[in-house]
Amino acid sequence: MTSSTIGIIGSGGLGSNVARVLAQKGVSATIANSRGPASLASFIEEVGPSIKAGTVAEAARADIVLVAVRWESLSKLLGGMPAWNGRIVIDGTNPVEFLDPNVPKDPTNPLAEWGIKAIDLGGKHSSAVFREMVPGARVVKALNHLDVNVLPQTVASGGQRVQFFSGDDVEAKAEVRKLLEAAGYFAVDLGMLDAGGPLAQLPFGPLAAINFIKI
Incomplete structure (x- = not known):
């Protein structure tokens, strides 16, 4: 089990369900x-005493910080952060825009049926853009490729749910692996950030939304 302190920024589907998973394991x-x-x-009353509510600044001071907010909120959120000083930041984001359900669907958008639209990053993968927003951090891509609703079920079909991770710092990846394993997942290293990031990135990465189980 990891001994690092953990912060989660964002309490939507991703942040809340990761907190639930961690709470299940204490x-x-x-x-x-x-x-x-x-x-x-x-929410804190629901999940129990191992999870506490804090300010964004408090969560951001942890040894490992999961960023679990919508892509369009990143610049404002991360622009006001203090120096990261080599701390580990998990990029749990995806470059998608959530559409207003009351607006007619765009027939040219292949993702309209799912209520999202891909954001054009000018040929870059999302973690490359994210990395530039957190100078001085050791970025690891993880916890982004699955439907957030399945995250609390780390055991499925008689095996462990697979979580991919990638990054450029070996020690940072080792810490994130420990965290994923402490949560009950089977962690799979996809290599460097520029290799693994695009593989698992929603919506078009080849491993995006594929639900692997380690039997």
Whole structure:
């Protein structure tokens, strides 16, 4: 089990379900959102004492920080952060825009049926863009490739649910592997960030949304 402190920035589907997984295993973490700790009171009551609510600044001071917010919120969120100083930042994001369900679907958007639209990053993969937003951090891509609703079920079909991760720093990846394994997943290293990031990136990565189980 990892001995690192853990922060989760974002309490939507990804952040809340990762917190649930950690709580199931008794792993401590601080979760935060833009609305403040008081808005998380009922969630904290649900998941139990190993998860506490904090400010974004408090969550960002952890040894390992999961960024679990929508892509369009990243620049504003990360632009105000203090120096990362070599701490580990898990990029759990994907370059998609969530569409207003009340607006007619764009027939040219192949993802309209799922309520999302791919964001054009000018030929870059999302973790390459993310990496530039967190100077001084050791970035590991993880926890982004599956439907967030399956994350709390780490055991499925008689085996462990697979989580991919990638990054350029060996020690940072080792810490993230420990965290994924402590949560109950079977962790699979996809290599360097420029190799693994595009493989697992939603919506068009070849491993995106593929639900592997290690039997």
